[in-house]
Amino acid sequence: xxxxxxxxxxFGTHLTAYSQYTFFTPEGSFAIEASLENTDMVRLPxxxxxxxxxxxxxxxxxxxxxxxxGLSPFVFTASLEERKMTEIFxxxxxxxxxxxxxxxxxxxxxxxxxxxxxxQNMESSGHLISVSLDKKKKIVVEDFGVPVIGEGIYxxxxxxxxxxxxxxxxxxxxxxSFDISTRKAEVYKDLAPSEKVRFSLEDxxxxxxxxxxxxxxxxxxxxxxxxxxxxxxxxxFDPKTKSLVETEEELPEVWGRRSLGQIHCWLxxxxxxxxxxxxxxxxxxxxNTATKKIKNLGKPIMMSGLAGxxxxxxxKIYGVAGGYPGYGHLFSYDEEEGFVDYGNPQFNMVEPxxxxxxxxxxxxxETITASEDGKYIVIGEAEALSQLMVxxxx
Amino acid sequence: xxxxxxxxxMCLTSVALSQQIGxxxxxxxxxxxxxxxxxxxxxxxxxxxxxxxxxxVTNHKNKIGFYEYVVSKDQMTLKGxxxxxxxxxxxxxxxxxxSKITFDENGHVYFATDGGESREEYLMNHPHGYYGxxxxxxxPEVEEMTNLGMxxxxxxxxxxDIDTQTGKIYAITYPQVHFIIYDPNxxxxxxxxxxxxxxxxxxxxxxxxxxxxYVDWRQRLVKYEKSTxxxxxxxxxxxxxxxxxxxxxxxxxxxxxxDDAHDVIYLSTYGAKVLAFYPVxxxxxxxxxxxxxxxxxxIPLWKPHCPNMNLxxxxxxxxxxxxxxxxxxxxxxxxxELNPKTKVKKVVMxxxxxxxxxxxxxxxxxxxGNLYFAGRKIRPKNAETxxxxxxxxxxxxxxxxxxxxxxxxxxx
Numbered sequence: 001x002x003x004x005x006x007x008x009x010x011f012g013t014h015l016t017a018y019s020q021y022t023f024f025t026p027e028g029s030f031a032i033e034a035s036l037e038n039t040d041m042v043r044l045p046x047x048x049x050x051x052x053x054x055x056x057x058x059x060x061x062x063x064x065x066x067x068x069x070g071l072s073p074f075v076f077t078a079s080l081e082e083r084k085m086t087e088i089f090x091x092x093x094x095x096x097x098x099x100x101x102x103x104x105x106x107x108x109x110x111x112x113x114x115x116x117x118x119x120q121n122m123e124s125s126g127h128l129i130s131v132s133l134d135k136k137k138k139i140v141v142e143d144f145g146v147p148v149i150g151e152g153i154y155x156x157x158x159x160x161x162x163x164x165x166x167x168x169x170x171x172x173x174x175x176x177s178f179d180i181s182t183r184k185a186e187v188y189k190d191l192a193p194s195e196k197v198r199f200s201l202e203d204x205x206x207x208x209x210x211x212x213x214x215x216x217x218x219x220x221x222x223x224x225x226x227x228x229x230x231x232x233x234x235x236x237f238d239p240k241t242k243s244l245v246e247t248e249e250e251l252p253e254v255w256g257r258r259s260l261g262q263i264h265c266w267l268x269x270x271x272x273x274x275x276x277x278x279x280x281x282x283x284x285x286x287x288n289t290a291t292k293k294i295k296n297l298g299k300p301i302m303m304s305g306l307a308g309x310x311x312x313x314x315x316k317i318y319g320v321a322g323g324y325p326g327y328g329h330l331f332s333y334d335e336e337e338g339f340v341d342y343g344n345p346q347f348n349m350v351e352p353x354x355x356x357x358x359x360x361x362x363x364x365x366e367t368i369t370a371s372e373d374g375k376y377i378v379i380g381e382a383e384a385l386s387q388l389m390v391x392x393x394x
Numbered sequence: 395x396x397x398x399x400x401x402x403x404m405c406l407t408s409v410a411l412s413q414q415i416g417x418x419x420x421x422x423x424x425x426x427x428x429x430x431x432x433x434x435x436x437x438x439x440x441x442x443x444x445x446x447x448x449x450x451v452t453n454h455k456n457k458i459g460f461y462e463y464v465v466s467k468d469q470m471t472l473k474g475x476x477x478x479x480x481x482x483x484x485x486x487x488x489x490x491x492x493s494k495i496t497f498d499e500n501g502h503v504y505f506a507t508d509g510g511e512s513r514e515e516y517l518m519n520h521p522h523g524y525y526g527x528x529x530x531x532x533x534p535e536v537e538e539m540t541n542l543g544m545x546x547x548x549x550x551x552x553x554x555d556i557d558t559q560t561g562k563i564y565a566i567t568y569p570q571v572h573f574i575i576y577d578p579n580x581x582x583x584x585x586x587x588x589x590x591x592x593x594x595x596x597x598x599x600x601x602x603x604x605x606x607x608y609v610d611w612r613q614r615l616v617k618y619e620k621s622t623x624x625x626x627x628x629x630x631x632x633x634x635x636x637x638x639x640x641x642x643x644x645x646x647x648x649x650x651x652x653d654d655a656h657d658v659i660y661l662s663t664y665g666a667k668v669l670a671f672y673p674v675x676x677x678x679x680x681x682x683x684x685x686x687x688x689x690x691x692x693i694p695l696w697k698p699h700c701p702n703m704n705l706x707x708x709x710x711x712x713x714x715x716x717x718x719x720x721x722x723x724x725x726x727x728x729x730x731e732l733n734p735k736t737k738v739k740k741v742v743m744x745x746x747x748x749x750x751x752x753x754x755x756x757x758x759x760x761x762x763g764n765l766y767f768a769g770r771k772i773r774p775k776n777a778e779t780x781x782x783x784x785x786x787x788x789x790x791x792x793x794x795x796x797x798x799x800x801x802x803x804x805x806x
Contacts, residue, residue: 021516036612037627046625047587302518325547326518327570343516346592348640353631358611358640359592363570384587385610 023361024330024342029391031349031360032078034063034085036385041352042085044074044386051380051388053115054308054367055105060086061378061388062131062139063367064101064115073101073117075131075139078388080376084351089139091117097124103156104216104367105131108163108180114144116153116167126152128165128178147176147185157217157225157266159239166217166225166237171209175227175237175244188237191244197230205259211279212259218266218274220289232261232278234287234294251278252285252296260304267309267317275317277306282321284309284333300331300339308367312393313374320365320379328365330379345379347389362389415731415742418803422750422769423795425451427472428459429780432791434768435508436553436596436701436754437491443501444534447758447766450476450491451793453784454510456484458491460532460539463795465760470795476507476530479539486525489514492568492596493554494756498561503532506551506565515569518548527551529563529576545574545583552596557604557620564606564618568594573608573618573625586625589616595646596701597756599659601673609646613663615671615678628678635686638665638696649703649713651757660711660734662687662703665696668711670734684737688715688722688730698722702753706800707763709735712742714767717752727751731800742800748773753796764804767796 034051036043048071053064061078072092078085091098095117103116113131128144147153151169158165165178173192178185193201193212201207214227225237232251237244251261260280267275274287276294281304284297300306303322310318316332330342346361366382370393379389425431430453437450447463458476463469473479476488489510496504509515509524517523527550529542542563545551549567551574556563565574571590576583591611600606606618615628634643645664652659661669668684686695699720703713711734716727727750732739751772758766770793775785783790797804 037610037625038614038629349591354612354640354643356638356640356643358644360611361569361592363588384589 021343023344023346024391025346025348026391029345029347029389030083031347032061032083032085032388032390033349033351034076034078034386034388035383042088044076044088046385047071048074049386050382051367051386052100052102052382053104054369054378054380055107055113056080056369056371056376056378057111057113057133058372060133060137061390062105062113062133063380063388064105064131065386066100066102066118066382069099070120072096072098072120075101075141077133077137077139080371080378080390083390086137087139089141091129091141094141095127095129095143097121098127100152101129103153103167106156106158106165107160108158109160114156114158114165114180116156118152118154118170122150122152122171125149126169128153128156128167144178144180144183147178148174148187154213155215155217155227157219159219159223159225161223162239164239166219168214168217168227170213173209173213177237177239186242188242188244191229191235191246193230201230201259207259212262214263215279216263216266216276218268218276220268220274221272222289224289226266226274226276226287228261228263230261231258232280234292236292247292249292249294251276251280252283252294253278254281254283257281264306265308265319267311269311269317275309277309277319277321279305279307282306284319284339297333298339300333301329301341303329307365308369310368310370310377311374312370312377314393316393318368318370318377320368323364323366327363330362330365345389345391347391349387360387360389365389415800417743419800420743420796420798421804423463423470423797425449425459425461425472425793425795426470428457430457430782430784431459431793432783433490433770434754434793435490435492436756436768437493437495437505438755438758438766438768438795439495439497439503439505440758440760440766441497441501441503441534442761443497445760446534447760447795448495448503448532449768449795450495450505452490452510453782454490455784456487456489458488458507462534463766465762465764473532473537474539476539479532480528480530480541482528482541485521486528488527492550492552493565496554496556497558498556499558501534503534504554504556504563505530505532506554508550508552508568510550514550524548524550527567529554529565529578531578542576542578543581545576546570546572546585552594553598555598555600555606557600557606559604560620562604564598564600566594566596566598566608571595573616575618586618590646591644593641593645595644597647597650599647599650599652601659602654602657603673603675605673605675607673611644613643613646613665617678619676621676626678632661632663632669632681633667633683634663634665635667635694635696637694642696648701649756651703651705651711653705653709658734660684660703660705662700662713666698666700667696668732668734684732684734685739687713688728689739690722693722702755702767704755704757704759704765704767704798706765707759708801709733710800712765712798712800714750714753714769716747721747727753747771750796751791763799763801765798765800767798769794769796
């Protein structure tokens with residue numbers, strides 16, 4: 001094989017005969033140019049476009065971005081049918097001083113999206129915002145205020161049955177509930193990392209709050225809300241007793257890397273099953289909500305991290321694993337087939353000025369979601385100029 | 395050893411053959427003491443302080459010979475192998491130097507290393523994986539190599555430039571196309587992020603103010619503007635021939651050379667268009683089209699392969715077309731002369747690929763007006779083929795340096 005590869009470079013032999021790998025480029029896949037500098041087209045500007053929150057409502061992809069230091073994020077929309085960006089909305093027009101929308105979008109009982117923000121500095125606070133589309137499909141962002149003063153909103157989930165949002169703050173790791181109707185928050189500090197734990201993690205392992213606070217939360221069908229504590233310990237919040245419970249269960253561990261344990265993402269499937277992932281090493285697991293036990297399903301790829309999961313109409317779970325300092329991979333999982341690693345997806349991007357189409361290859365994929373019918377899987381990048389990548393589920 | 399066979403085709407079509415330039419204007423110079431070295435990849439540069447040309451020759455696997463050609467002595471010397479000079483361990487193997495070789499005002503030599511694209515890309519932390527490319531600095535006075543460190547883990551460095559006023563290094567990584575600024579004086583690195591799509595444009599270049607240029611996936615010029623510390627994106631894409639495929643567009647610029655006296659930088663795109671770029675200190679300058687690299691009706695105008703370009707003291711551009719299995723004439727490498735003022739181009743010489751199969755190198759000219767390129771040839775293995783030279787289908791690739799002077803005879 002080595003000699004064949006050398007032939008490609010040295011002797012100009014046909015590339016296709018000796019490829020090491022093929023890219024995942026399924027029929028009907030496409031990339032949408034979401035970010036571009038110096039243009040009149042609807043595009044996100046450089047360093048303000050990492051797609052860190054992503055959802056689909058009807059035909060519209062809805063994204064929330066993260067920006068570099070001192071810059072404000074955007075909310076944006078793109079049309080699946082038209083395969084193009086349709087609107088960008090500068091969040092500073094509604095809430096000033098924010099840097100990241102990294103919580104992901106969650107829905108209330110009417111399908112309205114909510115997200116939490118992270119401020120540009122800790123002199124400000126993170127806000128809860130709602131995002132919806134008006135009759136003309138224009139973006140409407142509403143500020144629901146600050147649930148915890150002096151804290152950003154790191155993770156967010158919802159229980160649509162009781163119109164309550166649940167969140168985790170940054171940097172302190174406080175758990176809060178927020179009643180959408182009354183706009184009142186209750187804060188629970190019981191399980192926030194102690195000074196001793198913080199010192200141990202930050203001083204001995206050189207990790208930061210971003211590395212040990214739960215990056216995502218999920219509510220089960222009984223209303224319990226799950227997340228992780230430092231060292232990958234599973235906890236849940238019981239809204240009936242209004243209490244936080246530290247379990248004895250820990251996230252699947254690669255031995256010696258317990259200090260990196262952290263929920264990276266959750267997914268509740270249409271049949272109520274809950275899947276999660278440990279960012280430390282990118283293990284996928286299934287949570288038994290009755291026993292509070294975790295079943296380790298393994299790692300889809302070599303690299304650490306598993307940033308997102310989505311359920312396709314074919315019943316498979318699709319996810320994005322890995323990432324910096326390597327490259328992310330798209331994978332799928334189902335109980336019959338196990339893991340399938342698709343590597344870097346590479347989709348065709350057709351836009352004004354590049355009508356012939358160019359290949360867009362996904363490296364740093366941060367978010368993944370499914371359309372409401374599960375037929376489209378949408379991936380959002382986190383780059384200096386991030387794009388959307390879409391494929392259809394058969 | 396010098397070897398040279400000139401081949402002049404009899405079937406020229408739309409381009410005229412120059413009558414003035416011939417085989418006495420060119421010589422091929424071997425690289426000694428590295429029999430398994432099989433190729434060079436644009437890693438050539440002229441150092442005015444030492445009046446020498448530096449080249450990296452690779453076995454395209456794990457060994458790179460670092461050469462110095464002293465012009466006054468007409469002498470090519472192997473200065474050592476990169477892994478030994480830079481104290482690399484086996485697991486820090488490097489496949490080649492893909493960057494240009496460039497210099498600061500004191501004559502220090504700078505280049506970057508590359509994995510080589512085969513076992514590099516996805517083995518990563520496997521025992522055979524690639525740890526990443528390094529910036530290197532060679533001090534020719536004391537003959538010492540300094541490893542200036544990596545950019546991103548697992549990433550190759552495809553090209554670099556140096557701002558001679560500040561000493562800052564600009565670089566582009568592979569495969570994630572990150573634009574990097576590294577200051578060796580403070581050991582600080584800034585990653586300005588990904589600028590490309592599925593393929594990495596190979597070429598970076600600077601202007602006289604120390605601004606650095608690259609392209610985005612639309613083949614728009616991207617300038618790192620030194621005075622503001624920001625990236626500036628051109629509004630429009632560089633010109634392209636109708637029908638240029640997307641995979642060609644995203645690969646950007648293939649070759650360039652500077653005319654410092656007239657503040658012009660000549661470019662050729664992967665889509666085989668020659669351009670004159672007039673940089674300005676702030677903002678993006680203007681671009682003038684100079685036509686096709688090679689006028690032909692036999693293949694699409696965007697197709698010719700030309701990863702090299704030099705400017706003669708006579709004001710003409712010189713470049714070789716062919717390589718990677720892509721030739722405008724069957725099994726023939728064509729050398730061109732283009733007058734950028736009149737836009738008239740000529741075929742200067744032609745070579746069978748068994749004598750010259752591909753040429754790289756950009757903007758390499760010594761003070762006497764000699765132009766330098768890094769060449770190689772592909773030919774069947776024979777009794778003279780070194781034992782360690784890898785062969786594919788009984789063919790071997792043999793590298794050599796090309797010295798060319800359009801106005802002076804080199805072969806007495």
